[in-house]
Amino acid sequence: NSTVAPSRDTHKQKNMKRYPFKFLDAYTREDKDIFFGRDEEVERLYEMVFQADLLLVYGASGTGKTSLIQCGLARKFQSHDWLALNIRRGDNLNKSLDDALRAAAGDAPDDAPGWLGEDLSSDSPSATALSPLARRFRAIYLQHFKPIYLIFDQFEELYILGNKAEEQAFVQTVQEALRVKQPVKMIISIREEYLGHLYEFERQVPELLRKKLRVEPMNLDKVKTVIQGIGSLPQSNVRLQTGKETAIAEAVFHQIRGGEKSLTIQLPYLQVFLDKYYLHCTGDERRQADALFTLDKLKEMGGLGDVLRNFLEEQVLLTARRLEQPPDTIWQMLSLFVTLEGTKEPLSEEELRRRLPEGVPAALASQVLEAFVSSRILRFSESQLRYEIAHDTLAKQLHARRSDDEIALLEVQRLIRSQVAIKAEAREFFTGKQLDFIQPFLPKLRLSEEEREWIRESKRRRAELEEAEERRQREELESTRRRLRIVRGLLGLALAAVLVAAYFAYDATQKKDELKEANIKTQQALDNYLEADSLRKVTEIRNLESMANNFLNLNQKELAVRVLQEAFEKDTTRQDIRRRLDTLSSE
Template sequence: MMTNPFKFLDSYDKEDKDRFFGRNKETAQLFNAVHASGLVLLYGASGTGKTSLVNCGLANRFQETDWLPVFIRRGNDLNRSLLREIGKYSSTQWEESTPLRHRVKDLYLETYRPVYLIFDQFEELYIMGAEAEQQAFHQSISNLLQAGLQCKVLLIIREEYIAYLSEFEKVVPPLFDNRLRIEKMNDHNLSRVVLGTCRYGNIEVKEAKRTTSMILDNLRNAREGIDLTNLQVYLDRLWRRDLDRQGNQQLEQVTFDEELVDAVGPMKNVLSEFLDEQMQDIEAGLKKRGVKSPQGLPLEVLFTLVTEDGTKRSKDPISILEDMPRNRKLSAADLEFCLSEFERIKLLRRFAEEG
């Protein structure tokens, strides 16, 4: 059976070089930015592919010996997560009180690779972090930058949270000096994404220009443009519809054409429809596992992992179970099933947390 070539809700990684399209200009700009300064602020609207630009675009501009990328998400505390992630790359056993700048210096001397600290979804520090956590982070980064080490700091943040950085700027005045905004893709680059992904997935596109134009028209939002995640989900919908159309799950050729795109039609709520389908599938899986009333349970689990601002947050299984409504309980094993399914559909990427 053919392998589904689409990324769904997941970002592109370094290994996805052959199916990452439409961001050549921005990749070059970011590559230049990280060489121009020790601190880079990368921002843009949700769905513009900021993380993919770093993980895939920028990563593939470096040789392995030219950089040591350390990717950091806040988890339960950004300062602890930062120290933990650095520790994964070093054999040095630091005292708990060892400052960040000393750890980074040791890491460079140990690996002889410039250290790149990449903070993904940086807005989480301000959405969920206490003032003490924020202040400690601001000061650590200030001290690190002033130390003049072989280290770069890259902050990835949704643009609607830029105003939250005012206190950070007071401690690190150059914060906004070297910034790069990632905008929604234009139709030309979106077409490159569609056709390039189809080539990668061995999908034939008949009347490519017209078919691609129909795909984009079916996704277009007059106010917000086309979200890259929605595009991935829509292309998957076409892929699965062609499987049904051909009636052969062992087929060797998937084809996108005007008739297929017309049959799928406009999807103004692509992500919502996709999530509804996936939640129903997970509910069916829970029912097979013996859960008596699974309706809505996967969604309740998902709600515990999303902030009021719509961002994902890391939580351990015990905390998830504690935060579930009292009348909607799951066993630990059934919760693990839900989380594994979230990972399968690339809705969730679990990171190891400190104990």
């Protein structure tokens, strides 16, 4: 029995009763009647809005940061006090922001005469012409006369999919937005594991971390508030067994938590579980029938294990059977919507087709997209014309299924695309190691012609460098051989000179033998004297060296130096003593 997630059209019923579960969709202002369990966080965030113009909301994936802002905070404002512009990165965060501002400004002109065209901010030493961004904010304000709230959702995408230039441009925009005269508030929502990436941002904009709110996972008390609130809602088509409301909420919490000892659960798991609970009670996949949640029905469900993983596996198998494709092919296609880091990566249908593994027909893309949008695993953004995984918790499940080969393939894809995305004049060729890493995966990749050409260019460049290196080595070897030939020639000349000299020396020696014989006795006497003197000098020098060693052992370096100097004066040919003196002097 496969579980099909609710379609958007089933949330509002003909009898005015409403299916109260959002599944993996975020809550919005229109869902304020069914949004429970976050009153404390909403109040804190509401207070912060009036204390600062830049706020940071962070927390783990699945804690409901988006719903907290777009529903919890939004419902605190009257419509005339709240102009919210929800901004995701898309292709580029700065472009997405500009598009949102243009849409909000409508037909209002950016330029205005007289004092409206002056910068009257407190930081401005004198009235100066407004910047384009300031004019845009002014145009929006004059169009709506409401405080502007720029809500940057899933801000971690800037650091996962963006680049340094995009980051710096956005930082400069924030700096400028903080100086404008109009009421502009900025709320940045980010997964807490990416807080470290904000270091450079915070260094340039110190206000970034001054007002921040951490969104915690749902504990038992909050889960009770959610379930009991939904059960008591007049327009809800879900009711709880009378007198068992608390017991049902506790049982749901413990069922989702399973064998873990955690004190909290993730919201996506709660939403998927409650949807399964409803289907088990009613069997109505249109989500229109009234449901009564009872403890007996809950017990009948038994242990569901990881409800999110099970739901994902059910839908993949169902889609594979429907499209007559191997399940692995469907898993691979879904995996394309997840980054190497395990976060969502929005793709258009054309981008999905380009990234399909070799052997997967491109026509399959539209069928898979339709199937997973229907089952609510994927959602389509009308503004960005892109599909994305419905929630980061699903992205984590997909990431966990990847094999080492799949991860390596994704690394190769990122390496190629990140390099080719740079302007041709600024690109660097792939290194030899990178080409060796890429080569085994090329048959599995569906690359654009530009990407293939850059790989070919890199290979040509590598071949040129290797050829140049071989040529350099050959030239160096030839140069070495030439030097050896020259040395051999010089050695031959030297040997000939020695032989000639030896001949003349022999002749001269013969003539000098008689004279030498006469001087032998005198020389022997002189040698005996010199030998005795030399032995005496050697003994004295050895004694002085020994004395110096003793001084060094006693850390008396100055005395050791003095003794060694005396030893060197006795025999200036002793270069070893000279070197010891130099060493001691330099220490």
